[in-house]
Amino acid sequence: MIQLIARKELVSLFGSPLAWILLALVHWVLAWSFLARLDSFLHIQPQLAMIANAPGATEAIVAPVFAMAAVMLLMATPLMSARLIAGERHNRTLALLVSAPVAARDIVLGKFLGLMTFLCVMIVLATALPACLLAGGRLDLGLVLGNAAGLFLVAACFASLGLYLSCLGTRPATAAAATLGLLLILWMLDTPGESGNLGLARDLSLLAHYEHFNRGLIDSFSLAYLTLFVVVFLTLSSHRLGGEGLHDGAGRALRHGMLALLAILVAASLGYLARETRTQWDISQNGRNSLSQASVTVLENMHGPLEAVVYAAPQDAQARDVRRIVREFLARYQRAKPDFNVTFVDPAEHPDHARKAGIQAPVEMVVSFRDRHERLDQFNEPALTHLLMRLARPGERVVALLGGHGERRPDGMAGHDMGAFGSRLAARGYTVETFNLAATAGTPAGFDLLVIASPRIELREGEVDRLLAYLDAGGNLLWLVDAGPLHGLQPLAEKLELTLMPGVVADPRARDLKLPMTVALGIGYGRHPVTRDFGDTTMFPFARQVIVDENETWRSVPLVEAAHQGWVETGDADAAMAFDAAYDVPGPVNVAVALTRILQDREQRVAVVGSGHFLTNTYLGYGGNLDFGINLVNWLTEDEDLMTIQLRSVLDAGLAFDEPTLAVISATLLAILPLGLLMSGLIIGWLRGRR
Amino acid sequence: MTRTPALLATNLVRDFGACSAVRGVSLVLAQGEVLGLLGPNGAGKTTLMRMLTGNLAPGSGSVEICGIDLRDRPLEAKAHLGYLPDVPPLYPELAVGEYLRFAAGLRRVPAAAIPAALDRVMRKCGLEGTGRRLIGALSQGYRQRLGIAQAILHEPDVIVLDEPTVGLDPAQIRTMRALIRELGTRHGVILSTHLLAEVESVCDRVQIMHRGSMVHQDTLAGLRRRGLSLEALFMQATTGGGDTEDAADEPAALS
Numbered sequence: 001m002i003q004l005i006a007r008k009e010l011v012s013l014f015g016s017p018l019a020w021i022l023l024a025l026v027h028w029v030l031a032w033s034f035l036a037r038l039d040s041f042l043h044i045q046p047q048l049a050m051i052a053n054a055p056g057a058t059e060a061i062v063a064p065v066f067a068m069a070a071v072m073l074l075m076a077t078p079l080m081s082a083r084l085i086a087g088e089r090h091n092r093t094l095a096l097l098v099s100a101p102v103a104a105r106d107i108v109l110g111k112f113l114g115l116m117t118f119l120c121v122m123i124v125l126a127t128a129l130p131a132c133l134l135a136g137g138r139l140d141l142g143l144v145l146g147n148a149a150g151l152f153l154v155a156a157c158f159a160s161l162g163l164y165l166s167c168l169g170t171r172p173a174t175a176a177a178a179t180l181g182l183l184l185i186l187w188m189l190d191t192p193g194e195s196g197n198l199g200l201a202r203d204l205s206l207l208a209h210y211e212h213f214n215r216g217l218i219d220s221f222s223l224a225y226l227t228l229f230v231v232v233f234l235t236l237s238s239h240r241l242g243g244e245g246l247h248d249g250a251g252r253a254l255r256h257g258m259l260a261l262l263a264i265l266v267a268a269s270l271g272y273l274a275r276e277t278r279t280q281w282d283i284s285q286n287g288r289n290s291l292s293q294a295s296v297t298v299l300e301n302m303h304g305p306l307e308a309v310v311y312a313a314p315q316d317a318q319a320r321d322v323r324r325i326v327r328e329f330l331a332r333y334q335r336a337k338p339d340f341n342v343t344f345v346d347p348a349e350h351p352d353h354a355r356k357a358g359i360q361a362p363v364e365m366v367v368s369f370r371d372r373h374e375r376l377d378q379f380n381e382p383a384l385t386h387l388l389m390r391l392a393r394p395g396e397r398v399v400a401l402l403g404g405h406g407e408r409r410p411d412g413m414a415g416h417d418m419g420a421f422g423s424r425l426a427a428r429g430y431t432v433e434t435f436n437l438a439a440t441a442g443t444p445a446g447f448d449l450l451v452i453a454s455p456r457i458e459l460r461e462g463e464v465d466r467l468l469a470y471l472d473a474g475g476n477l478l479w480l481v482d483a484g485p486l487h488g489l490q491p492l493a494e495k496l497e498l499t500l501m502p503g504v505v506a507d508p509r510a511r512d513l514k515l516p517m518t519v520a521l522g523i524g525y526g527r528h529p530v531t532r533d534f535g536d537t538t539m540f541p542f543a544r545q546v547i548v549d550e551n552e553t554w555r556s557v558p559l560v561e562a563a564h565q566g567w568v569e570t571g572d573a574d575a576a577m578a579f580d581a582a583y584d585v586p587g588p589v590n591v592a593v594a595l596t597r598i599l600q601d602r603e604q605r606v607a608v609v610g611s612g613h614f615l616t617n618t619y620l621g622y623g624g625n626l627d628f629g630i631n632l633v634n635w636l637t638e639d640e641d642l643m644t645i646q647l648r649s650v651l652d653a654g655l656a657f658d659e660p661t662l663a664v665i666s667a668t669l670l671a672i673l674p675l676g677l678l679m680s681g682l683i684i685g686w687l688r689g690r691r
Numbered sequence: 692m693t694r695t696p697a698l699l700a701t702n703l704v705r706d707f708g709a710c711s712a713v714r715g716v717s718l719v720l721a722q723g724e725v726l727g728l729l730g731p732n733g734a735g736k737t738t739l740m741r742m743l744t745g746n747l748a749p750g751s752g753s754v755e756i757c758g759i760d761l762r763d764r765p766l767e768a769k770a771h772l773g774y775l776p777d778v779p780p781l782y783p784e785l786a787v788g789e790y791l792r793f794a795a796g797l798r799r800v801p802a803a804a805i806p807a808a809l810d811r812v813m814r815k816c817g818l819e820g821t822g823r824r825l826i827g828a829l830s831q832g833y834r835q836r837l838g839i840a841q842a843i844l845h846e847p848d849v850i851v852l853d854e855p856t857v858g859l860d861p862a863q864i865r866t867m868r869a870l871i872r873e874l875g876t877r878h879g880v881i882l883s884t885h886l887l888a889e890v891e892s893v894c895d896r897v898q899i900m901h902r903g904s905m906v907h908q909d910t911l912a913g914l915r916r917r918g919l920s921l922e923a924l925f926m927q928a929t930t931g932g933g934d935t936e937d938a939a940d941e942p943a944a945l946s
């Protein structure tokens with residue numbers, strides 16, 4: 001019976017051109033916005049590659065299009081739902097259904113099913129848009145699936161509310177207007193108003209629940225809320241329609257009101273239960289809603305409760321709900337560490353608290369663990385996880401940069417200095433200092449790691465001997481070597497059994513990123529703690545090839561292979577660069593290596609990178625350079641369990657379309673499909689009318 | 692008769708705000724009988740029929756169809772019912788065949804029996820060859836016949852027809868009346884009308900309604916036996932109260 005009624009609804013709908021026109025229109029608008037987003041994504045793609053933690057194609061293109069589709073459905077559904085019952089009353093056809101031996105429940109479910117089938121066609125058309133992207137790369141299918149599921153659920157909510165309002169009256173236009181109005185209110189309930197107390201409003205807002213799905217998050221409370229919403233309104237519809245011809249007047253209104261109250265009470269208590277037992281699953285393949293493994297490891301190693309007090313006004317100057325942004329960010333940590341307690345304090349209400357805590361930024365939090373406190377005003381995963389590392393780490397680590405020979409300075413702000421990297425290390429709890437051989441005597445000591453960063457003045461023989469003694473004593477070393485002369489450090493290279501090849505690595509692929517060819521792109525990574533799970537591109541300017549000679553002393557692992565389509569340019573680097581098979585070594589070229597050996601039952605660690613530029617202020621922000629540098633230092637200072645947060649690289653980072661494919665996709669989405677839908681509608685209408 | 696009546700209504704009352712449309716009407720319909728509800732416009736015939744078919748809740752009183760209480764077991768009671776409202780419940784965007792198949796499905800006609808039922812009913816109602824036409828494109832006469840077709844296609848025990856011959860031309864009226872008489876041999880039929888001639892030509896029994904009340908009832912045979920004319924009876928019953936709402940319509944009703 002349900003099927004019969006649903007089928008009749010579909011024949012009614014698709015028999016007339018209106019439904020087809022609506023489908024074509026909605027699809028056209030969505031396709032247009034989709035293609036616009038695709039176009040701008042293809043344009044900014046090279047820049048995105050250089051931003052750490054950049055969104056993938058699915059997040060940048062598909063999720064916003066689905067959010068837009070939800071709004072289009074919100075507008076389209078009242079048009080379709082209003083006629084379901086009110087329209088039949090208006091045309092006096094309801095008598096056919098009511099005098100037939102059909103339960104009101106079946107009528108309601110049949111109508112609902114019919115409308116949902118139509119809406120599903122819209123959803124399938126919307127899902128067809130991301131499917132086109134598969135022609136040019138990969139997609140985060142989990143995220144697409146979450147979005148489609150969310151769209152389906154909110155469409156069901158729209159349809160059930162529309163159906164109920166349609167049951168109440170005899171005028172379709174009134175029902176449509178009421179549905180649209182109510183849906184808009186329910187949709188935007190979330191937008192903060194004057195009151196500031198938005199707890200309940202957020203819990204009731206359809207948009208707030210849809211947003212979870214939009215981010216690829218399955219939230220048990222959202223799932224329960226949306227389902228209860230549908231069930232309540234279908235129940236009410238069926239009760240209202242069932243009362244038709246049985247009860248009348250005030251008696252019916254009273255009975256219906258009582259049932260409505262009861263249904264809402266039951267739904268509210270179930271909803272409350274669902275809210276209290278809320279769990280969330282991240283179904284996006286990129287795991288953008290989950291913590292990286294490194295953060296999870298840090299949390300696992302923190303035994304005992306963790307407290308955070310967030311000083312934030314209920315909304316910021318732009319009226320954004322900052323607390324919610326912070327709460328959602330911290331929720332990822334709370335999912336991994338249930339005894340992470342978060343409280344919010346309004347600094348305007350408790351200025352004394354805020355002052356005592358030393359709060360300066362508009363939004364800042366104090367995290368406490370075992371009587372240690374740290375402040376944080378950046379709300380991103382690396383920042384918070386590093387703070388947690390500092391809280392968890394018992395001692396201090398000292399990194400010393402060799403000074404006195406024109407090396408890059410850890411506190412210098414010039415482009416060729418490493419001030420930015422130095423402060424990043426400091427922010428992670430390292431003490432960073434300059435070590436001057438001339439100011440001390442004997443074997444260098446007093447730090448956990450020595451960094452030699454591109455000296456520009458010849459080291460004296462005695463100085464080099466002391467560096468060699470440091471190595472012999474088992475000290476850890478990071479050596480950044482530029483192309484060009486070694487300034488007296490040749491014995492060091494011999495000690496490490498390295499051959500440092502002359503010439504600069506040239507990489508034509510850099511041009512794709514609008515970089516000079518002298519920037520070698522690191523893509524292949526060795527199996528090593530430093531580069532474990534590493535997916536970002538690293539960028540090494542003016543790199544030189546590092547070759548490890550056969551030897552018994554050092555165990556070596558090549559870390560980075562760069563310039564896969566490039567070569568080592570032995571000619572003049574300033575002249576036009578071109579591959580010369582006679583002299584140049586073809587890529588890929590090894591530009592970084594990790595060395596270890598066992599000395600007095602302890603592992604000595606050394607890393608050599610054939611580019612001094614990659615950690616400078618100029619290039620630190622390029623691709624994964626910062627992460628790579630931090631990983632190196634962590635490993636060299638034996639902080640393996642606290643390796644940097646390797647923000648997972650997204651699997652749908654790159655899309656590549658050739659012009660013809662793009663043209664075919666645009667033509668199909670913008671012209672062929674909508675026109676096909678329109679034509680189908682017109683042809684079917686014409687055929688049916690002609691008989 | 693010991694057999695349960697096809698339809699039994701007791702003391703039905705219905706008010707619309709201050710206006711009482713039906714005030715305490717009872718009626719019995721035996722199987723194999725055609726009952727005519729005669730009354731001027733506004734007498735409450737349509738309101739009464741909507742209550743009989745479960746489309747309108749009675750203020751008080753009860754309805755039984757084949758002995759089944761309409762309020763307590765509405766689905767079972769409605770299974771014995773066919774109803775043509777005063778406005779035929781047609782979907783203009785559907786084709787005639789689609790519509791009748793839908794109606795048959797709603798009335799729980801087994802899928803296997805639907806084609807035969809459709810054939811039969813379309814032949815009876817003079818709808819042959821219209822199966823693929825859109826209802827919206829049909830003329831008034833066809834629509835009225837389609838409305839009757841949906842009411843009888845599942846061979847219900849009780850057929851309620853609200854002014855079934857409105858909008859038909861004289862020839863169609865004649866065939867329609869013949870059809871109703873034929874239905875009356877096997878089913879219980881109630882039809883409402885304001886046309887005396889209609890009652891005289893098809894009904895076994897007549898109940899005259901006026902301003903919401905049943906003012907007279909008799910069998911046609913009994914009237915003939917007593918030499919009473921329906922017309923005189925109707926005039927007497929409906930003008931007795933004086934200020935009939937639709938007094939102006941009455942001369943037309945007598946044509």
Ligand SMILES: Nc1ncnc2c1ncn2[C@@H]1O[C@H](COP(=O)(O)OP(=O)(O)O)[C@@H](O)[C@H]1O
Nearest residue numbers: 707710712730731732733734735736737738739
């Ligand atoms: N839905 C309604 N709302 C208010 N009054 C109504 C409604 N339906 C019928 N009436 C009133 O009830 C009375 C009986 O109407 P009706 O049953 O249609 O008469 P008939 O079918 O005999 O012409 C009329 O006075 C009419 O105005």
Ligand SMILES: [Mg+2]
Nearest residue numbers: 736737738777
């Ligand atoms: Mg009437």
